[in-house]
């Protein structure tokens with residue numbers, strides 16, 4: 244299973260200047276190579292190399308590896324463009340858009356990502372630094388940082404190329420990691436159902452509730468602050484709003500990592516699979532008063548789902564996806580379904596058999612049941628191939 248890990252690079256001002264010069268040189272060289280490729284109809288790496296390699300090395304001072312990568316990046320860009328033209332992303336041939344896209348060479352932004360291989364970039368995980376090639380020589384001891392979870396994955400499983408990236412005034416390295424998958428538990432003894440919701444982010448059929456009121460209050464406070472800042476319209480207010488949004492996103496991600504870790508660990512420990520609701524349902528399902536709706540929308544459920552999926556895959560825990568329709572109205576004991584079974588947001592009370600439970604807990608039981616059927620019917624779903632955990 245491939246995972247992409249993004250870490251933040253913390254260069255000193257001097258190091259940052261060298262990185263910036265390098266990125267500019269690589270992209271200028273690639274843009275020039277793209278124009279050569281366009282004029283000479285040379286869009287295969289081997290052919291384009293003949294036309295451009297020597298000059299790139301001389302004019303932009305790129306090392307052998309960097310020059311090769313700049314050429315390959317150019318060829319890849321043309322391959323992508325060709326595919327996009329073919330599948331109609333630029334309209335039909337002959338239209339203005341199509342002609343504009345196909346009638347001129349590819350251009351790279353000065354700060355477009357640049358691939359680095361192991362000869363140009365080495366990682367010192369203990370010291371949390373990298374040694375990286377630049378046009379001004381090799382920089383040693385460039386610090387990087389990331390969340391504990393990401394750093395762990397990076398140190399254990401990084402493989403192949405990484406991309407150097409400059410975005411919003413910050414430097415990043417994006418590394419590909421190849422994670423071994425656990426042996427899939429093909430005989431789960433049952434399924435752990437997970438109900439995603441508003442008051443509690445996730446409730447399992449074991450009755451474990453993840454993140455209730457305390458975090459909601461925090462989210463609410465942040466949201467109010469942000470909307471206040473956004474109304475102000477001044478530059479500094481916008482900057483602060485952006486900063487708060489970033490902070491909240493990081494905190495949410497951290498929470499999602501923790502929740503998914505516990506859910507997967509619990510399923511693994513008890514020899515069960517995990518039953519998740521398909522995520523398309525969650526927004527339509529939530530017919531709520533407006534203030535609650537905003538908090539719901541701001542929670543990254545899709546991210547939580549993908550975290551559970553990849554952690555489960557790593558642990559060999561099967562994951563199934565079920566249709567969540569009416570799981571909140573269905574009695575998990577007698578399966579009688581009606582809206583009247585929910586006298587209040589948090590309460591489930593079956594009108595036929597009298598079963599009473601916390602509403603989210605009842606729903607998670609239904610999700611667990613449905614997961615078992617999905618599994619028995621063989622409609623087992625797998626985690627997506629590529630998941631961004633950064």
Ligand SMILES: [Zn+2]
Nearest residue numbers: 574577593596
């Ligand atoms: Zn009932």
